Amino acid sequence: MKYFSVRGTRDxxxxxxxxxxxxxxxxxEVFSSYGHREIVIPTFERTELFTRSIGEVSDIVEKEMYTFQDKKSRSLSLRPEGTAGVVRAYIERNLYRENASLRLYYLGPMFRYERPQAGRYREFRQIGAELFGSDNTRSDVEIINVFVDFFGKVGLKEKNFKLYINNVGCESCRKKYKGIFTESMQKNLSNLCVDCQRRFSKNPFRVLDCKNKQCRNYIENVPLISECLCQDxxxxxxxxxxxxxxxxxxxxEDPYLVRGLDYYTGIVFEIKCGKLGAQDAIAAGGRYDNLVKDMGGHSVPAVGCALGLERLLEVVNSEKIDLPIKKELDVYFACLGERALARGVDLAGGLRCNKVSCQVDYNEKSLKAQLKEANRLQAKFTVIIGDEELQKGVVILRDMEKEKQKEVKPGDLMGAIRGDDKSTSQGRVEQRELGNS
Ligand SMILES: [Zn+2]
Ligand SMILES: [Zn+2]
Known part of the structure; x- marks a missing residue:
């Protein structure tokens, strides 16, 4: 074996x-039902878009981005999250003109150089939703509700996930808090880790994200922003x-939920699932009223959230939730001999036009081997065609689950597969008719 998938990716x-x-x-379906329209954004953008929006001293930008130079020496990065690209498009395409409160959703792979673990990959998929143009708290709650609604429709119960909220304050709250926080932290600066010391000089609030145990002790003794919020x-x-x-x-309410204080304004939230461990948020988001303006657009308030699909899938599997997934193959064609194959290919083409999925085997294995294959593929039906069937002008339709088979005229195959009562009885009539002729 010469080639292996890259660490943190998977098939x-x-x-x-x-x-x-x-x-x-x-x-x-769920996002559309709230008026969110899909936006498909590029997988890579100029690196500075992410450094500017996510923050230069954040973990994502400092450690986790896949950054590369293209052939014209431009620094580009694979998107580590979706909001930056959506905000860029919102400004670039003048989307604020389109709709006073524009709701968008996006879906697709994101890339982060993180330590791979259960449900966490370096290429992972997110669904995210953004609501632009409203600073009404009802829109914060609507964004939370879309995700909670989605979890419910997936089949997750209330006990499966928990919503944590915090308010990280408006601009004036944060200005005030920054003074209190910086003064309090300054005293202990020499006891903090190297990362924190460096970050503190660039953006003091970044210290709040540190996971180092010793740092946490100091961080937890600093007054909380929730104690410093303004009336509004x-x-x-x-x-x-x-x-x-x-x-x-x-x-x-979780007063320690900060989610990078320089990005969010107001409410921030996380939805966590117990089974994924206390640290693991399955969805996260918040209000970011200054980002559009900071990125060069108009002053447009916004709130958004994103969820990790792999993590959601992990929870679905661990909670043993049965998703109504369709079996992939409707009909497997087991044809014996060249003429039977030609007939099979022809019939399969007709069925596919009616949205019935068909697979024809060309390897001319024995009928037994082909039925085994059909079972392995979980085909709902097998159509068997041999010399005898060709001669009689019929095919054998085998219901793989019920393990029952019958002769069917090619013209009635579609009806028999759909399970129309008419064709089922017809199948028997035909058998008799054929016997008489
Ligand atoms: Zn405030
Ligand atoms: Zn630290």
Whole structure:
């Protein structure tokens, strides 16, 4: 074996691929039902788009981006998340003109150089939703609701996930808090890790993201932003809590939930699933009222959220949720001999026009071997054609689950596969008729 998949990537096939596609399809339906329209954004962008929007001293930008130079020596990066690209498109395409409160969703692979672990890959898929143009707290709650709704439709129960919320404050709150925080942290700066010391000089709040145990001790003794919120921010938090209650969405306030303070303004939230370990958020988002303006656009408030599809799939599997995935193959054609093959190819073509999936075997194996193959492929039906059937002008249609078979005229094959009662009885009539002729 010469070639192996790159660490942190994986091949998704069979049932897992079907489940993933199902989740994507369901996601599209749920997001559309709230008025979100799909935006397909590029997989790579100029590196500075991400450094500017996500923040230069964030983990993502510092350690996790796949950055490369193209042949014209431009620095490009594979997208580590979707919001930056969506905001770029929003500004570049003047989307604010289109709709006063534009709702967009995106779906696709993201790339981060992280330590691979269960449900976490270096290439992973996200569904994300953004709502531009409204600073009403009802839109924060709607974004949360879209995701909670989606989880419910996937089949997750309330006990399977938990919503955590926090308010990281408006610009003036943060200005005030920055003073308090910096002063308090400064005293302990020499006790913090090297990363924190370096980050502190560039953006003090980045220290809040540090996972180092010793750093956490100091961080947890600093006053919290929730203790420093202005009247307006406090009011907004109360509104959000009230609206969540109205929707019967359970939540927990987590004052340590920060999600990179320089990006978000106001409410931030995470949805965590117990089975994935305490650290693992399956979806995360928040309000970012300054990002569009900071990136060169108009002053447009916005709120958004994204969820990891692989992680969701992990939860679906561990909770043993049965997704209604369609068996891939409707009909397997087991043809014996060259003439039978020609007939099989012809019939399969007709069925495919009626959206019946067909696979024809060309390897001329024995009937037994072909039926075994059909079972392995989980085909719903096998159409068997041999010399005898050719002579009689029929085919044998075998229901693989019921393990029953009958002769069917080629013209009635479609009806018999669909399970129309008419054709089932016809099948028997034909058998008799054929016997008489
Ligand atoms: Zn405030
Ligand atoms: Zn640290």
């Amino acid at each position: 998704i096939l069979n049932e897992e691929a079907l489940k993933l596609r199902y989740l994507e399809k369901l996601g599209r 921010c406090k009011k907004k938090t109360e509104e959000i809590k009230e609206y969540l209650q109205d929707l019967d969405i359970k939540y927990k």
